[in-house]
Amino acid sequence: MSNKFTEDHEWGQQDGDTLTVGITNFAQEQLGDIVYVELPDVGREVEQGEECAVVESVKAAGDVKSPASGEVIEVNVALEDEPELVNAAPEDGGWFYKIKLSNNDELASLMDKDAYAAFVESVS
């Protein structure tokens, strides 16, 4: 159940055919104080790489791209009233949404923890 990462700084945690998605600690640090999160509708089919959520900090807005394809089965409604959860616990209580994976093979294209750490090092 270790996390997988994208070059756009999203993470996905697989549990069977469910993937929980959020943004990384690096991403929330770059964004700064998060004041608004827009989540996808439950039931929406998202493609890998598709923009399906929005995260806004005091200064800027950013898109969240889905790390994998599937149907949105649950969203973190707590973020609507407490978007600051993304700053406080980006890879835990600040998760964005869950999808039912439509193609498990897509996860092979994502980075593991070490590869992502090296990637962050290279871009920062």
Next chain:
Amino acid sequence: MSDALLSTALTELHIENEAKMVPFAGYNMPVQYPDGVLKEHLHTRENAGLFDVSHMGQAWVTGEDAGSELEKLIPIDIVGLADGEQRYGFFTNKNGGIEDDLMVSRWGNDFFLVVNAACKDQDFAYLRQQLGGDSKLNIIEDRALLALQGPKAHLVMQDLGHSLKDMAFMNCRELNLAGAQCYVSRSGYSGEDGFEISIANSEALELARHLQAHKHCKWIGLGARDSLRLEGGMCLYGHDIDQNTSPVEAAITWAISPVRRSGGAREGGFVGADVILPQIPNKVSRKRVGIKPTGRAPIREGTVLADADGNAIGHITSGGFSPSLGHPIAMGYVSKSHSKLGSTVYAQVRGKLNEAKVSKTDFVQNNFYRL
């Protein structure tokens, strides 16, 4: 990446304080410190925030004719400024637009100008070209500018030996601060009581270290400077006002002194007066207003505003989140038909129409020190 960027006298101190540095108007400037924009903003509203604004342009205009020559370029009462008094103003253009906004203060026979960083080269070239009679521009290259803003700013000054109880908002004074001779004005751009301090570059670091050690003081970056001025309803040049917005449209008509308006003793006589002065009684077709989104989604600069039928009626010029109110806020221009307080408008955000209400531009009441 940043090798061409200019430094201020305090750049190293910002880095020492772990600021996140960004390029701004050609300078390497602190956008935030480790506390982040929200906390820095709230600190300024409650305590005293310390800002490095040394990137802004400072200059003297001297000579017997300085006041009357400046009045040809700026539609405010400059000749009538009392010694030690400051006013907000702007350079107008022949179409009635705004070339830059600035602060002007009188020091004896001389005038001290503070202009925006991004416009300063152009402003100074313009002044050099335009100033006539015996008036002369002396650009100040060797002084830093610090802003100390917030309800406890005066307590910091008190601890430096200056009670300043008799120094009101928009007044200036030469003060000795921790051994350095400074030009101090009681003003700023946060909506709070506070001071702007012009100090020699060679002495700025020592004073800044002294101030940052004060129990009420914290460094505040450009990020919170922007959210503070947005809450206060103040315009940011290049965003809320520019070459194509008139001061009347921008709702800063209050800055045009009565003596320079139609019927005043020194009526007109400034660039674009023939366009701007008739706008005051006749009004204008669009106006800068506050925009308060009904929902939680911020509305950013450049967003189109529409009426209930989807017709474009304006656009957002500054928008973000108000840390003091815990709610998004914005400002922008709307057609006169939608400029009434409480009017409903719709912001086109990511393909949706988000409802918003026209409001006053000052979302948080200004807290200036008046006698």
